[in-house]
Amino acid sequence: MGRKKIALIGAGNIGGTLALLAAQKELGDVVLFDVVEGVPQGKALDLSQVGPIAGFDAKITGSNDYADIAGADVIIVTAGVARKPGMSRDDLLGINLKVMKAVGEGIKANAPDAFVICITNPLDAMVWALREFSGLPHNKVVGMAGVLDSARFSHFIADEFDVSVKDVNTFVLGGHGDTMVPVVRYSTVNGIPVPDLVKMGLSSQDKIDAIVKRTRGGGGEIVALLGTGSAFYAPAASGIAMAEAYLGDQKRILPCAAYVDGQYGVDGLYVGVPVMIGAGGVEKVVEIELDDADKAGLQVSVDAVKELLDACKTLDPSLA
Ligand SMILES: NC(=O)C1=CN([C@@H]2O[C@H](COP(=O)(O)OP(=O)(O)OC[C@H]3O[C@@H](n4cnc5c(N)ncnc54)[C@H](O)[C@@H]3O)[C@@H](O)[C@H]2O)C=CC1
Numbered sequence: 001m002g003r004k005k006i007a008l009i010g011a012g013n014i015g016g017t018l019a020l021l022a023a024q025k026e027l028g029d030v031v032l033f034d035v036v037e038g039v040p041q042g043k044a045l046d047l048s049q050v051g052p053i054a055g056f057d058a059k060i061t062g063s064n065d066y067a068d069i070a071g072a073d074v075i076i077v078t079a080g081v082a083r084k085p086g087m088s089r090d091d092l093l094g095i096n097l098k099v100m101k102a103v104g105e106g107i108k109a110n111a112p113d114a115f116v117i118c119i120t121n122p123l124d125a126m127v128w129a130l131r132e133f134s135g136l137p138h139n140k141v142v143g144m145a146g147v148l149d150s151a152r153f154s155h156f157i158a159d160e161f162d163v164s165v166k167d168v169n170t171f172v173l174g175g176h177g178d179t180m181v182p183v184v185r186y187s188t189v190n191g192i193p194v195p196d197l198v199k200m201g202l203s204s205q206d207k208i209d210a211i212v213k214r215t216r217g218g219g220g221e222i223v224a225l226l227g228t229g230s231a232f233y234a235p236a237a238s239g240i241a242m243a244e245a246y247l248g249d250q251k252r253i254l255p256c257a258a259y260v261d262g263q264y265g266v267d268g269l270y271v272g273v274p275v276m277i278g279a280g281g282v283e284k285v286v287e288i289e290l291d292d293a294d295k296a297g298l299q300v301s302v303d304a305v306k307e308l309l310d311a312c313k314t315l316d317p318s319l320a
């Protein structure tokens with residue numbers, strides 16, 4: 001059996017980091033694709049020269065030709081534009097929608113059997129549009145956001161309780177925007193729910209509320225600090241975790257922007273929910289019980305995603 005093939009559409013900050021992680025983990029050979037000539041080739045050459053030092057044999061090539069993604073097992077899409085300080089993710093919709101059209105058509109024509117992970121923002125709308133443009137089955141197209149948002153939440157919780165991040169498990173549901181829903185009730189330190197830890201006097205409700213708020217604004221905090229561009233190390237690590245779940249048939253339960261059709265009272269759109277990822281792609285949407293506040297929060301988030309989909313349909317009537 002030959003090596004797996006990982007195609008990365010977009011060779012920017014996240015794309016380059018994805019390539020490094022994929023090669024170091026020997027997930028397969030890597031094709032870095034970008035519209036800018038020279039950049040994917042240059043990054044591929046630089047990354048290939050990590051091989052002798054780090055000891056990986058993965059072949060990394062750069063390309064401006066969609067034909068080179070043919071036969072990809074996994075495709076991770078980061079093509080498009082990142083926000084600048086003062087912008088919201090939603091401000092990227094018009095420009096990145098056009099990019100999703102080109103990428104979706106490229107995937108449809110060259111790698112229709114791939115498992116596709118979209119990262120481009122505004123995430124929930126872009127993954128929906130990418131699925132529409134590519135025509136792939138819904139279970140083979142998924143968006144990365146919840147893994148990253150949960151990692152941020154877990155990092156802050158581990159800091160607050162001064163425990164290993166390995167023992168922290170958190171869930172962030174909903175859209176990848178200010179309306180995301182960090183679910184405190186399902187957030188645990190080695191199985192102990194955070195609300196119980198608060199009752200034990202190990203933190204306070206005010207501190208947990210502040211962590212929830214910081215998690216919601218986690219992307220913006222980094223955008224403001226960087227001054228140019230947005231987070232890329234943790235987003236890339238999140239995309240790789242999802243790719244590994246698929247390639248290894250790991251049956252991981254991860255919060256992802258998945259196609260929801262009936263579950264959680266949501267019909268026919270992509271939004272962040274817990275899903276099982278295995279060799280079948282998104283094998284199931286896991287419907288966990290939510291309390292009234294989290295249900296209401298999820299509804300607000302779903303409504304925000306719906307507004308973005310309407311905007312996509314206005315901009316590109318082929319999506320209507
Ligand atoms: N879902 C999430 O949780 C996160 C999403 N993002 C989003 O990911 C996207 C990428 O972020 P970065 O890698 O930091 O941006 P970047 O600007 O470093 O890289 C984007 C790359 O896409 C390329 N590109 C533009 N149009 C293209 C096209 N039509 N086809 C192929 N490539 C094209 C550009 O040339 C550039 O190399 C942004 O939209 C950003 O907002 C970023 C962090 C987290």
Ligand SMILES: O=C([O-])CC(=O)C(=O)O
Nearest residue numbers: 083089219220223230231
């Ligand atoms: O904030 C941004 O623009 C990038 C992003 O989605 C994140 O880091 O969560």
